[in-house]
Amino acid sequence: MFEGKLTSVLNKLLGEYVHGISAKDLSVAVFKGDVVLKNLRLKTEALNALDLPFAVRSGLVGKLSLQIPWRALGKQPVVATIERLYVVAGFADDVDGEDALTVEERTERWERAKAELRRRTVDEGESKWLESNYNAETNDAAMDKDEDVNAKGGDGWLAGMLDTVLGNLEVNISKIHVRLEGDLAAAAKDDASISSSNSSSKPDDCFAAGVTLESLTVNTVDASGTAAFSVGGLAERMRKSAKLARLAVYFDVGAASVKPAGSDRWENVSPDDLVAAMEPGVGSDTNTQTTPATVRINPNPVAIHQATTRQYLLKPVSAQAVYERRGKKEPRDDSKISAQRIHLRIDSVGATLTSSHLRAVYATAER
Numbered sequence: 248m249f250e251g252k253l254t255s256v257l258n259k260l261l262g263e264y265v266h267g268i269s270a271k272d273l274s275v276a277v278f279k280g281d282v283v284l285k286n287l288r289l290k291t292e293a294l295n296a297l298d299l300p301f302a303v304r305s306g307l308v309g310k311l312s313l314q315i316p317w318r319a320l321g322k323q324p325v326v327a328t329i330e331r332l333y334v335v336a337g338f339a340d341d342v343d344g345e346d347a348l349t350v351e352e353r354t355e356r357w358e359r360a361k362a363e364l365r366r367r368t369v370d371e372g373e374s375k376w377l378e379s380n381y382n383a384e385t386n387d388a389a390m391d392k393d394e395d396v397n398a399k400g401g402d403g404w405l406a407g408m409l410d411t412v413l414g415n416l417e418v419n420i421s422k423i424h425v426r427l428e429g430d431l432a433a434a435a436k437d438d439a440s441i442s443s444s445n446s447s448s449k450p451d452d453c454f455a456a457g458v459t460l461e462s463l464t465v466n467t468v469d470a471s472g473t474a475a476f477s478v479g480g481l482a483e484r485m486r487k488s489a490k491l492a493r494l495a496v497y498f499d500v501g502a503a504s505v506k507p508a509g510s511d512r513w514e515n516v517s518p519d520d521l522v523a524a525m526e527p528g529v530g531s532d533t534n535t536q537t538t539p540a541t542v543r544i545n546p547n548p549v550a551i552h553q554a555t556t557r558q559y560l561l562k563p564v565s566a567q568a569v570y571e572r573r574g575k576k577e578p579r580d581d582s583k584i585s586a587q588r589i590h591l592r593i594d595s596v597g598a599t600l601t602s603s604h605l606r607a608v609y610a611t612a613e614r
Contacts (some may be wrong), residue, residue: 263430265287265290265308266288280316281319283312287307288518291303293300300338301337302336303335304335304513305335305336306334308329312328320337324415324476325520326419327416328418328420329421333521334424335525335527336426336428338429414467415466417464418466419462419463421461421462422530423529424460424528425458428454428504429454430452439447443583448469453503455497455502455553457496457497458496459529462490462491463490465487465548467486475486484574485571485572490565491564491567495557495561496560499558500607501603502553505547507520507523519545523545524547527548528553528554558601558604559598564597568592571590573586
């Protein structure tokens, strides 16, 4: 029963981005505070809110979990985890055959999308305005009661607990790969003077661009950089550490699609095959896939080959940052103590830009 109600709430919160969440995708341990979602498929319109000329061809969130230590809340950190976020996108106007759109049709569809976005923004603004008015009336009616609670220190305790929980929030993100596959020849298809025989794509007309990330960890640390738990809230100096591993940006001109053989559309690719296509090159070993033993995945030779011959705009780089915030009890008249500061350490950075990249960007901009 609880899983069913939680599934309904999650569908309302995430329904705009992922396909329907069912009870089998949800694992809940109420007393342990564990909520786990697995194998969430992204909708093709998941990027519409960003107002970009791209559409999701296929997308997967392998694992999304939240661990809340109810019995030790305020003593142990709340942990949020995202594993295996793989997204394959394409140009929104990349449609072949009878479904291909003319320039006028694409413009009309784009204008409709922008109008829908403006309408949604207005509706949200009106809803917030009505809600704020209702809250204002409710707050006026309950002001006396709130003052009594504040006088007893109840509100201060709750605010302190919230500061402690949020200040010690731990975030773990691993294996991210967002990939854009395109065809440089598609821009020329809008020219009516080009014959159908010449509009076919050449191998060099294809390209793939993407961002990969092996891991990102954010947690609270002490002065020595060791993981810690801060209970002082705003009164105590807070230190947050962020560790980034193998962030990379690539632009492979002439790269074929890594869509599995035998699949006619990305939308029909199974989660296991999507992992096989997107995981090579994300970690330090491009030829292996650190997949759980319970999942059986057939290797994708095209993806593995591209991972070993990738044309990097930004070669894999790792970094670490430590953010410090001065506590309220610390002296503010000492100029040597900064209110906030960041220590940043970055490994060697390698960047490459070739003429083929510039040509691809130019051809893409003409779309």
